[in-house]
Amino acid sequence: MQRIDQIIKSVAVEAVRDNWSVNIQEGQVQIQKTRREFEGDFTVVVFPLLRHSKCSPEETGKAMGQYMVDHSDMLSGYNVIKGFLNMVVSQQYWKELLDGDLRGPHYGFTPVDAGSPNVMIEFSSPNTNKPLHLGHIRNNLLGYSVSKIMEASGNHVTKVNLVNDRGIHICKSMLVWQSEGNGETPETAGMKGDHLVGKYYVQFDQIYKSQIEAQVNEGVIRREAEAKAPVLEKAREMLRKWEADDPEVRRLWEKMNSWVYDGFEETYKRLGVSFDKTYYESETYKLGKEIVLKGLEEGVFYKKEDGSVWANLEDEGLDHKILLRADGTSVYMTQELGTAHQRYDEYGFDSHIYVVGNEQNYHFQVLAIVLKKMGYMWADKLFHLSYGMVELPEGKMKSREGTVVDADDLMDEMESTAKMMSEELGKLEDHNEEEKDIIYRQVGMGALKYFILKVDPKKNMTFDPGESVDFNGNTGPFIQYTYARIRSVIRKGEGIPKSIGDIQMNVKEVSLIRMMHEYPEIINEASRTLNPSLVANFLYDLAKEFNQFYHDYSILSADNQEQVGLRLLIVEAIGQIVESGMDLLGIEVPERM
RNA sequence: GGACUAGUAGCUCAACUGGAUAGAGCACCUGACUACGGAUCAGGAGGUUGGGGGUUCGACUCCUCUCUAGUUCACCA
Numbered sequence: 001m002q003r004i005d006q007i008i009k010s011v012a013v014e015a016v017r018d019n020w021s022v023n024i025q026e027g028q029v030q031i032q033k034t035r036r037e038f039e040g041d042f043t044v045v046v047f048p049l050l051r052h053s054k055c056s057p058e059e060t061g062k063a064m065g066q067y068m069v070d071h072s073d074m075l076s077g078y079n080v081i082k083g084f085l086n087m088v089v090s091q092q093y094w095k096e097l098l099d100g101d102l103r104g105p106h107y108g109f110t111p112v113d114a115g116s117p118n119v120m121i122e123f124s125s126p127n128t129n130k131p132l133h134l135g136h137i138r139n140n141l142l143g144y145s146v147s148k149i150m151e152a153s154g155n156h157v158t159k160v161n162l163v164n165d166r167g168i169h170i171c172k173s174m175l176v177w178q179s180e181g182n183g184e185t186p187e188t189a190g191m192k193g194d195h196l197v198g199k200y201y202v203q204f205d206q207i208y209k210s211q212i213e214a215q216v217n218e219g220v221i222r223r224e225a226e227a228k229a230p231v232l233e234k235a236r237e238m239l240r241k242w243e244a245d246d247p248e249v250r251r252l253w254e255k256m257n258s259w260v261y262d263g264f265e266e267t268y269k270r271l272g273v274s275f276d277k278t279y280y281e282s283e284t285y286k287l288g289k290e291i292v293l294k295g296l297e298e299g300v301f302y303k304k305e306d307g308s309v310w311a312n313l314e315d316e317g318l319d320h321k322i323l324l325r326a327d328g329t330s331v332y333m334t335q336e337l338g339t340a341h342q343r344y345d346e347y348g349f350d351s352h353i354y355v356v357g358n359e360q361n362y363h364f365q366v367l368a369i370v371l372k373k374m375g376y377m378w379a380d381k382l383f384h385l386s387y388g389m390v391e392l393p394e395g396k397m398k399s400r401e402g403t404v405v406d407a408d409d410l411m412d413e414m415e416s417t418a419k420m421m422s423e424e425l426g427k428l429e430d431h432n433e434e435e436k437d438i439i440y441r442q443v444g445m446g447a448l449k450y451f452i453l454k455v456d457p458k459k460n461m462t463f464d465p466g467e468s469v470d471f472n473g474n475t476g477p478f479i480q481y482t483y484a485r486i487r488s489v490i491r492k493g494e495g496i497p498k499s500i501g502d503i504q505m506n507v508k509e510v511s512l513i514r515m516m517h518e519y520p521e522i523i524n525e526a527s528r529t530l531n532p533s534l535v536a537n538f539l540y541d542l543a544k545e546f547n548q549f550y551h552d553y554s555i556l557s558a559d560n561q562e563q564v565g566l567r568l569l570i571v572e573a574i575g576q577i578v579e580s581g582m583d584l585l586g587i588e589v590p591e592r593m
Numbered sequence: 594g595g596a597c598u599a600g601u602a603g604c605u606c607a608a609c610u611g612g613a614u615a616g617a618g619c620a621c622c623u624g625a626c627u628a629c630g631g632a633u634c635a636g637g638a639g640g641u642u643g644g645g646g647g648u649u650c651g652a653c654u655c656c657u658c659u660c661u662a663g664u665u666c667a668c669c670a
Contacts, residue, residue, distance in 0.1 A: 473618035551634045
C-alpha cells in the first residue's frame with residue numbers, strides 16, 4: 001500500500017502545476033506531522049511555495065488544499081492556519097492500512113535477499129584482563145540493536161567480535177597469578193573466570209604502585225620509578241616470552257584466557273547478544289605488517305633513521321602517524337589495517353561499522369585516511385559508530401579507583417529490583433518460581449537496556465545506579481507493561497470476530513493507526529543514522545498513546561460488536577509492533593508481569 | 594595550544610535535520626479505580642535552548658565570535 005505522505009506529496013506537486021503552471025519536484029514539498037492542537041494528519045508548509053503562487057500564504061494554502069481534496073480519494077478535508085496547510089486523511093485509507101499491511105507478520109521490515117547490501121558490524125571488542133563494565137554494556141547493546149535494525153531495513157548483517165587477547169595487560173594478570181595465586185581456579189575460588197583474572201590485574205596495580213612509592217621514598221624520580229618498577233619489568237619479560245612462543249607462558253596464557261572467555265560467554269548470554277564470528281587479535285596482529293611494508297615500498301609511507309615506519313598526514317591537516325615500531329613490532333593501527341583488509345577480502349562488505357567509543361574518533365579518522373592513501377577505495381565503506389561515555393554522578397568511571405559499575409553486578413541488581421517491584425504488586429502468584437524468574441529477568445534487563453538505548457548514541461550519558469533506573473515513565477518496563485496489558489485484552493477477546501466494519505473511528509483510534517504508519521520510516525531512519533534511540537522513543541510514544549486510549553475507551557465492552565472488532569484489530573496491531581520494535585532493541589516482552 | 598563532540602525545565606532525556614505556543618519522564622503539588630491489569634490516566638507548577646552578534650517569512654537547529662565540559666594529539670591496545 002502506498003504511503004500516504006507520498007500520496008500527499010505527489011498530489012501537492014500536481015496542485016502546484018495545475019494552479020500556477022510550475023513544475024516542482026516532490027522533494028520540494030515540505031511535509032510534517034500535524035501538531036496535536038490542530039485538526040488534520042499531515043501538514044504541508046506553504047511558505048516555500050509562495051514564490052510560485054505569488055499570493056498570500058492563506059490563499060496559496062486554500063487553493064492547494066481544495067485541489068488536493070478534489071483530486072485524491074485519500075484526502076477528506078483541509079484547513080489553513082498561518083501558512084500551514086493541514087490535510088485530513090480519509091478514514092478509508094487508515095482502515096485499509098489497518099486491515100492490510102498492519103496485519104502482516106513483519107510490518108515495516110524490508111526483506112533480505114541475495115541482492116541485499118552486505119554489512120559487517122564489529123562490536124564488544126573486550127580486553128581479556130578484566131570483566132565487562134557499564135561502558136561495555138552500552139557498546140554491546142548498541143552494536144546488537146543496530147545490527148537488528150539494519151537487518152530489519154533490508155541489509156545482510158554479519159556481527160563480529162574482535163577480542164584483544166594479547167599484550168602487556170594480560171601478562172600482568174598472569175604474572176600475579178603465578179606468584180600469588182597458589183593455583184587458584186574459577187572453581188576453587190567460586191568466581192567467574194573474568195572476575196578472577198580481573199582480581200589479579202587489580203593486584204598487579206597495587207604491587208606496582210607500592211613499588212613506585214618505595215622507590216620514590218628512596219629518592220628516585222617518580223617518572224623513573226614508574227618506568228622501572230621490577231614488577232613491570234617482569235611483565236614485559238613475560239610478553240617477550242609470549243611473542244617468542246615460550247611454551248610455558250603460552251600454556252598459562254591459554255588457560256587464563258579460557259577462564260575469561262567462559263566468563264564473557266555467560267555475560268553475553270545474559271545480555272542477550274551474540275556474534276557470527278569472533279576474531280582474536282593474537283591471530284591477526286601480524287597481518288598489518290605486510291600492508292605497511294607494501295605501502296613503504298610504494299612510497300606512500302616513509303622510514304625514519306631508527307627504522308620505524310610513518311605516514312605523513314599533514315595534507316589532511318593531521319600529524320604524522322607511526323605504523324611500525326623501530327624493532328619491527330606492530331602498533332594498534334597496524335593490526336587494524338590488517339583486519340580491515342582481511343575482512344574486505346573475505347566478505348567484500350558494502351559497509352563496515354565499528355562500534356567503538358568516541359575516545360577513538362581520531363584513530364578511525366586516521367584508519368580511513370591511511371587506507372585511502374594506499375589506494376583502497378573501500379576505505380569509504382568504513383563507518384565509526386562513535387558513542388559517548390557512560391558517566392556516574394560523581395564523574396567518570398575509573399577501573400583503578402574502583403568506581404566502575406560491573407556488568408554482572410548491575411544485571412543482578414536490576415533483576416532483584418524487578419523482583420521486588422513485582423512481589424509488591426503480587427500479580428504473578430499463579431506462576432511457579434521458574435516462570436517468575438524468567439519474568440524478573442525480562443523486566444530487569446528490559447529496564448537496563450531501554451535506559452541505555454533511549455539515549456542518542458553520540459551523547460555522553462549519566463547513569464545513577466541508585467536512582468535513575470526507574471520502572472515508571474519513559475522506561476522499558478512501562479512499555480513491557482503496556483504489552484502485557486494488550487496481551488491480556490487479546491486473551492479475553494479470543495473468538496470475537498475482528499473486522500474494520502464501516503463505523504466512524506474516533507480521533508484516538510485514528511491517531512494510533514497514524515502512529516503505526518510511521519513505524520517503517522522509523523526503522524529505516526534508525527538504520528540510516530545507526531540510532532536505536534529513534535525506535536525506543538517511538539515505542540514509548542506509541543505505548544503512551546495506547547494507554548490513553550485504553551483509559552478513555554473500553555475495548556471489549558464497546559457500544560457494539562462492530563466497534564469491539566475494530567478496536568481489537570487496532571490493539572492486535574499495536575501489540576505486534578511493540579513486540580517487534582522491542583526485539584529490535586534486544587528487549588523481550590512478557591505475556592504477564 | 595590544535596582537532597573533534599556536546600551544552601535544552603532542579604534531575605534524566607526529546608524535538609521528524611530550517612517550521613506553528615520547545616515536548617516527555619523523574620522529583621514536587623492536585624485529582625481519577627465495584628477495572629478489558631493503578632508498573633495506569635488527567636491537571637498544576639517548572640525554559641532568555643550556555644552567552645553575544647548575524648543569515649530570513651521563520652533558528653534549539655545554519656554562520657561567526659565567545660564561555661564551559663568531555664575526548665584526543667602518536668611507538669598502550
